[in-house]
Amino acid sequence: MEKVTLEIEGMTCNGCVKSVNKVLESLSGVSSVHVTLQPGEAQIEFDPNLTDINTLKQAIEGAGFDVSG
Ligand code: 9UX
Numbered sequence: 001m002e003k004v005t006l007e008i009e010g011m012t013c014n015g016c017v018k019s020v021n022k023v024l025e026s027l028s029g030v031s032s033v034h035v036t037l038q039p040g041e042a043q044i045e046f047d048p049n050l051t052d053i054n055t056l057k058q059a060i061e062g063a064g065f066d067v068s069g
Contacts, residue, residue, distance in 0.1 A: 001031055002048045006057065008040045009066040016065070023063045027051055 011017055017035045020042060024033045029050025034043040044056055057067045 001045050003043065003045050004053055004056070005041055005043045006053075006060065007068045008035075008042055008060060009068055011035075011037055011040045011065060013037070019063050020060055020065060023059045024056065027055065027059055030056070 008020065011020065014037065017037050020035045021033050024030055024035070024042060024044060027046075029047040030044060031047065032045040035041070042056075042060065046056065060067050
């Protein structure tokens with residue numbers, strides 16, 4: 001498993017946090033997700049054979065947020 005922390009812009013409430021959690025958990029290859037509002041970020045554990053950081057970023061952006069790091 002590989003771990004990454006992505007900085008997320010645009011989450012303003014816990015509903016947003018839940019949305020981001022949900023889209024990330026639904027991706028194949030993602031084994032653990034921890035999203036926080038303050039700071040706005042997601043800590044993700046994933047299998048690099050099944051997914052990659054770009055896919056994770058695109059899922060977050062598809063949910064309506066910006067990934068800055
Ligand atoms: Mo709360 Mo976050 O209504 O969009 S989910 S601001």
